[in-house]
Amino acid sequence: MNHGFELPSRCHEDFERLRTLEYLPKTHIDFLECIFQAHYQAKDRLVEEKIYTPPAYSRVQEMLSQGEPLISFDQMKIRIEPLRDHFMEVSSILKKYGHSASARMEALIRSEGADRLDLEELICKTLSPDPDYLLRVSQRSELEVNTLEFIALTLARPLFELAAAEVKDLLADYPWWKNYCPACGGTPFMAKIRAEDGMRLLRCSLCAVEWKFDRVKCPFCNSEEQKNLKFFYYHESSPYRLYVCDSCKRYIKCVDERKMNQAPATIDLAIEDIATLYFDLLAHERGYLPLSLLGGTAGGQQGEAFPTDFEKHDHWH
């Protein structure tokens, strides 16, 4: 049955636009489009499962007032079949694009022996996060920690997006202002300046919920030390900016909706994250780190003709 989570037609247009950006490697875009497709298909399969029931309204208010995010993975009721289906889909995409880990991983998932890889456990420990667990599994399975993280987060995202849809109304306009997601506690992976009021919103790397955050405050270390907050852009009219913090050496990319040539409702920060891959390279070059959860296009390769003549500015505004 179709519940409307198939790749939206807007998404096809977005990927066509990404293909026109000469600095993005074409195979990487094809790969990501397949991952997007699998994501929407997984949501479609999971939506009937009622994986999550939100707390009562009074409990929600209590949790939020204590700074406690509403959703956690262990509250979800998940059957292994749809999770495995999504995994198999992602694995076949990895295989198609030449990642050699797929066969090994599939064998471990199917295994009944001691080396069996439990997908639910993998997701839970990656989110907790438990680096020792990932390291142990990595050594035992001969799979890289990055690969295990990628799989865990790719499988977790549709679950968290569906759960977040259940609490979105409860969160609407709640004055949260923290540097983690009110819905699931996830870290921010992109920011935007909202067209209607110029507010800065952060988008969760896990459940895609967006919440308001100070414009002149680092969303990682909460520093408001203006001399340590800088930004880069390619040219002034560009809607994209790279914000960096010299207190914690983290960065976040931001899209100014007011400068985009499209209606705000059609802007998808996950797509703009891919469009601005050059900022990740610039940040990396300058020694700034992305967030710890698999933010955006980790693993992307450098294409040709990346813009390099950035203008640097002191102080965020």
Ligand SMILES: [Zn+2]
């Ligand atoms: Zn979230």
Ligand SMILES: [Zn+2]
């Ligand atoms: Zn910082």
